[in-house]
Amino acid sequence: MTTDSMLKFVQTAKRMPAKRAADARRQDFDEIYDEFVTDHAAEQAGRCSQCGVPYCQVHCPLSNNIPDWLMLTAEGRLEEAYEVASATNNFPEICGRICPQDRLCEGNCVIEKGFESVTIGSVEKYITETAFENGWVKPVKPPRERDESIGVIGGGPAGLAAAEQLRKRGYQVHVYDRYDRMGGLLIYGIPNFKLEKDVVERRSALLADGGVVYHPNTDIGSTVTLEDLRGRHDAVLIATGVYKARDIKCPGVGLDGIYPALDYLTASNRKGLGDAVPAFDDGTLNAQGKRVVVIGGGDTAMDCVRTAVRQGAVSVTCLYRRDRANMPGSQREVANAEDEGVDFQWLSAPEAFVGDGRVDGVRCHRMRLGVPDATGRQAPQVVEDSSYTVDCDMAITALGFDPEDLPAMFGAKELEVSRWGTVRIDFRTMMTSLDGVFAAGDIVRGASLVVWAVRDGRDVADRIHDYLAAKAETASARSAA
Incomplete structure (x- = not known):
């Protein structure tokens, strides 16, 4: 390892790939981050401290050899970096894009305090895209075929x-x-x-x-x-x-215009793939021109609110019963959604759906956080006499899957x-x-x-x-x- 290729976190600030402006990315479904150019990827990889106990690797479910492929990237040895990255991960180009790095590897980077973490996910994506571009990614060729x-x-x-x-x-x-x-x-x-x-x-x-x-x-x-x-x-x-959506139990749940998150996302993705999607084309699972309320605080809820923005919703509101610090979704995703115009109403939960045959509002009550539950999280409790209504033409429930x-x-x-x-x-x-x-x-x-x-x-x-x-x-x- 060259002596001047690493340990640059003191002199070099954290830098993500360029992110498209919110006004521009609201208009399409393209990825919001550009790819690193070579110099910037090497620069950010060089911020790695090569620590003796790499918490980034410890907190990666795949135990990816993150310091090793950061070092190889900093030294310009990208084919070797890809070999190391793909040795423990079958889909590094996918994980580099969608893993909540802020909760996993980057969130546990030992230089996080005071210097901000290495941009691990973006470098991982860069390594793999470079590998595909150069033909380094090959189909499996087993040494011998088995009958089983x-x-x-x-x-x-x-x-x-x-x-x-x-x-x-x-x-x-x-x-x-x-x-x-x-x-x-x-x-x-x-x-x-x-x-x-x-x-x-x-x-x-x-x-x-x-x-x-x-x-x-x-x-x-x-x-x-x-x-x-x-x-x-x-x-x-x-x-x-x-895939089975968790039910929400409150009055009015049977009104038209209330949909499970996966039904909504599947319709949008199928439309993007060029499939015929009647439920999208007739406006049923299309947020265009509607006041949309999404219920939930996980990554699926973030996918829904940001999809509704791109479909041309008049307004998009996200209701979550806990506060921002206690939401399960990626904080990076929340920040992106806020940039794009989503209104987050923290400590709010649906009390009832209202409307005559079709939903036209969600009656909510305010919540407060009480004593911790069995998992250590503070249990949300209803604040008495705190009801209010959010206008709504389309409600999407993103409460998890069973x-x-x-x-x-x-x-x-x-x-x-x-x-x-x-x-x-x-x-x-x-x-x-x-x-x-x-x-x-x-x-x-x-x-x-x-x-x-x-x-x-x-x-x-x-x-x-x-x-x-x-x-x-x-x-x-x-x-x-």
């Missing part, structure tokens, strides 16, 4: 990460997904201004070039049963994610689930109650971050390999006897 096949249910980040890891070992991998494209929420749930869809499609095409076989428009339970897949494959992975009833959907009553409806697994083997059937990602841990789904996909690929290797060894011993 694995069926993966779900083409989201957990399923695709597992698929790639299994292909690296030479397994025949088939991915089944209910939708017409691979990517899951990366395609249908996350707006373009955070993750342009050609980035996801480029990666899924690369996996196909490496031998992963896709089966789109395949709904397990109707198109094909779980038992059918168990007959076709030597192992099956359930990586469906969680798993669907997989045993019923898959026709597999023997598939055990937890009391939350997530698939129950043995955490040592990641196998479900069905022999040879594994599960990973949100369908096990509940709704979480994409980076955790990638981690789970990588881990379960190892456990599937262990299972098949043990099975082959047992079969070999029996035949020898």
